[in-house]
Amino acid sequence: xxxxxxxxxxxxxxxxxxxxxxxxxxxxxxxxxxxxxxxxxxxxxxxxxxxxxxxxxxxxxxxxxxxxxxxxxxxxxxxxxxxxxxxxxxxxxxxxxxxxxxxxxxxxxxxxxxxxxxxxxxxxxxxxxxxxxxxxxxxxxxxxxxxxxxxxxxxxxxxxxxxxxxxxxxxxxxxxxxxxxxxxxxxxxxxxxxxxxxxxxxxxxxxxxxxxxxxxxxxxxxxxxxxxxxxxxxxxxxxxxxxxxxxxxxxxxxxxxxxxxxxxxxxxxxxxxxxxxxxxxxxxxxxxxxxxxxxxxxxxxxxxxx
Amino acid sequence: xxxxxxxxxxxxxxxxxxxxxxxxxxxxxxxxxxxxxxxxxxxxxxxxxxxxxxxxxxxxxxxxxxxxxxxxxxxxxxxxxxxxxxxxxxxxxxxxxxxxxxxxxxxxxxxxxxxxxxxxxxxxxxxxxxxxxxxxxxxxxxxxxxxxxxxxxxxxxxxxxxxxxxxxxxxxxxxxxxxxxxxxxxxxxxxxxxxxxxxxxxxxxxxxxxxxxxxxxxxxxxxxxxxxxxxxxxxxxxxxxxxxxxxxxxxxxxxxxxxxxxxxxxxxxxxxxxxxxxxxxxxxxxxxxxxxxxxxxxxxxxxxxx
Numbered sequence: 374x375x376x377x378x379x380x381x382x383x384x385x386x387x388x389x390x391x392x393x394x395x396x397x398x399x400x401x402x403x404x405x406x407x408x409x410x411x412x413x414x415x416x417x418x419x420x421x422x423x424x425x426x427x428x429x430x431x432x433x434x435x436x437x438x439x440x441x442x443x444x445x446x447x448x449x450x451x452x453x454x455x456x457x458x459x460x461x462x463x464x465x466x467x468x469x470x471x472x473x474x475x476x477x478x479x480x481x482x483x484x485x486x487x488x489x490x491x492x493x494x495x496x497x498x499x500x501x502x503x504x505x506x507x508x509x510x511x512x513x514x515x516x517x518x519x520x521x522x523x524x525x526x527x528x529x530x531x532x533x534x535x536x537x538x539x540x541x542x543x544x545x546x547x548x549x550x551x552x553x554x555x556x557x558x559x560x561x562x563x564x565x566x567x568x569x570x571x572x573x574x575x576x577x578x579x580x581x582x583x584x585x586x587x588x589x590x591x592x593x594x595x596x597x598x599x600x601x602x603x604x605x606x607x608x609x610x611x612x613x614x615x616x617x618x619x620x621x622x623x624x625x626x627x628x629x630x631x632x633x634x635x636x637x638x639x640x641x642x643x644x645x646x647x648x649x650x651x652x653x654x655x656x657x658x659x660x661x662x663x664x665x666x667x668x669x670x671x672x673x674x675x676x677x678x679x
Numbered sequence: 680x681x682x683x684x685x686x687x688x689x690x691x692x693x694x695x696x697x698x699x700x701x702x703x704x705x706x707x708x709x710x711x712x713x714x715x716x717x718x719x720x721x722x723x724x725x726x727x728x729x730x731x732x733x734x735x736x737x738x739x740x741x742x743x744x745x746x747x748x749x750x751x752x753x754x755x756x757x758x759x760x761x762x763x764x765x766x767x768x769x770x771x772x773x774x775x776x777x778x779x780x781x782x783x784x785x786x787x788x789x790x791x792x793x794x795x796x797x798x799x800x801x802x803x804x805x806x807x808x809x810x811x812x813x814x815x816x817x818x819x820x821x822x823x824x825x826x827x828x829x830x831x832x833x834x835x836x837x838x839x840x841x842x843x844x845x846x847x848x849x850x851x852x853x854x855x856x857x858x859x860x861x862x863x864x865x866x867x868x869x870x871x872x873x874x875x876x877x878x879x880x881x882x883x884x885x886x887x888x889x890x891x892x893x894x895x896x897x898x899x900x901x902x903x904x905x906x907x908x909x910x911x912x913x914x915x916x917x918x919x920x921x922x923x924x925x926x927x928x929x930x931x932x933x934x935x936x937x938x939x940x941x942x943x944x945x946x947x948x949x950x951x952x953x954x955x956x957x958x959x960x961x962x963x964x965x966x967x968x969x970x971x972x973x974x975x976x977x978x979x980x981x982x983x984x985x
Contacts, residue, residue, distance in 0.1 A: 386766075388781055393702075393779075394701075395699045396699075397780070398782065402784075404783050434745075435745040442741070462768060473699075475696070476705065477694070
């Protein structure tokens with residue numbers, strides 16, 4: 374199975390209102406409630422692609438119960454903690470579709486909970502074909518934790534993908550994960566450069582075997598041991614970009630466990646990202662669009678002057 | 680015991696953010712979660728005044744579980760339903776203290792749930808000294824339901840207070856409750872007049888034995904079988920007005936079951952409202968301020984030219 378780790382899971386709420394006006398009162402027309410956090414979105418997409426997927430990370434409180442009740446198609450190995458799973462609220466204006474996001478802080482994880490989680494993670498690795506470490510760290514989890522989880526996966530011989538930002542990314546990449554997938558902002562924060570080509574190379578020199586940078590409508594730029602490629606979507610798509618990066622991660626994992634060559638992995642990842650933009654929510658994609666996009670993705674080799 | 684009925688209970692969330700900016704992303708600095716809905720606020724205040732209080736109304740889902748876990752000092756006779764208790768989110772700007780309110784719709788109540796609730800309500804009335812019917816109706820509950828609940832209380836010989844708005848108030852008042860407590864907006868909507876004196880008299884002619892209108896900083900205006908009074912707070916207080924009306928309801932119920940004369944009931948209600956404005960949340964009040972305010976409330980008899 375493929376294991377996805379979401380340390381800072383969330384119960385994602387979407388509120389539709391006529392128009393958000395600060396300092397006034399709003400009747401919410403419709404409420405959508407679903408399990409959230411990058412690793413859970415990745416797992417949902419992997420399950421839809423036909424993979425056997427297990428999810429882990431922290432879960433607690435009534436919000437955690439609601440999150441677990443909403444998980445379908447994946448094996449739930451979430452680790453219970455005393456604190457309550459956070460909520461995120463996306464307030465969508467009905468007219469414009471513009472979204473205002475409110476993100477609760479995660480629960481405080483006790484040192485004993487973190488060490489008990491590590492034992493559970495080591496156990497899950499014994500049956501994993503690949504592992505993805507996704508998203509932010511909740512309070513109480515040491516900033517170098519992803520590095521620790523990466524060393525655990527490498528010790529167990531399980532390929533590992535890291536998708537996070539800031540200091541956890543900086544520390545994690547030094548532990549030599551198989552793939553990191555920063556977006557343009559994360560790449561610039563990590564390397565100090567907004568020029569994707571040198572920044573992607575620089576990120577790879579920090580320790581990752583492969584760096585796949587997601588550049589929004591410009592697609593993906595990958596620096597790998599086999600070469601450097603840029604993959605561009607066949608057409609500009611408009612819709613909800615939330616979760617597009619998570620779908621790229623799912624496709625990269627799928628290609629990794631199937632042993633596909635890099636250009637094919639990248640084509641799938643770009644097509645799946647674009648098909649996710651067309652779907653209403655993160656963790657979903659338009660399957661018909663995916664099939665039609667995948668053949669149209671242009672994958673171009675870039676001079677690897679690293 | 681005193682019974683409070685909250686058909687549309689809520690899990691009230693308060694999010695503190697630096698400043699709410701539409702169409703951007705916010706980290707919520709602190710989250711407060713507490714049981715909400717007018718009748719639950721009234722119950723909390725009554726319990727703090729030393730009364731034996733039972734709460735009923737509908738509750739369901741993970742949000743309902745969280746609501747029940749947060750109830751303290753009152754007897755929980757909430758009625759479980761299949762739908763989930765709604766949330767309300769108050770987003771407070773740290774700098775200005777201004778609040779943006781987002782209210783989810785309530786759960787859909789099935790006809791079978793409503794009729795089972797009615798049996799439970801009749802049973803609770805047998806040991807009630809007074810009952811308060813508070814707040815909005817969730818979807819599925821007939822608009823004339825408060826009239827039905829009022830007739831049930833009157834049939835059981837239990838004095839009944841109604842605090843709602845719109846059509847449920849219009850229908851409820853015709854069933855001759857002992858007290859209705861509209862605010863200025865509700866009174867104007869009911870009677871078509873923004874002039875409190877004639878509007879309060881007009882509301883009483885619609886069927887209530889007593890009408891106590893809450894007029895914010897102007898205090899309370901009461902039209903009762905014993906006469907008409909205005910009660911004004913001793914000083915202008917500034918703070919959080921949420922729940923001030925609920926505290927007035929609690930004081931009116933407390934005075935009703937103790938058989939206090941109207942002027943004393945009104946003095947207590949005004950003082951308790953003002954002391955609630957000084958407290959951080961609905962259902963709480965500043966006990967020291969309450970004691971000092973109560974002697975300073977001016978209660979003036981108004982010519983009852985009804």
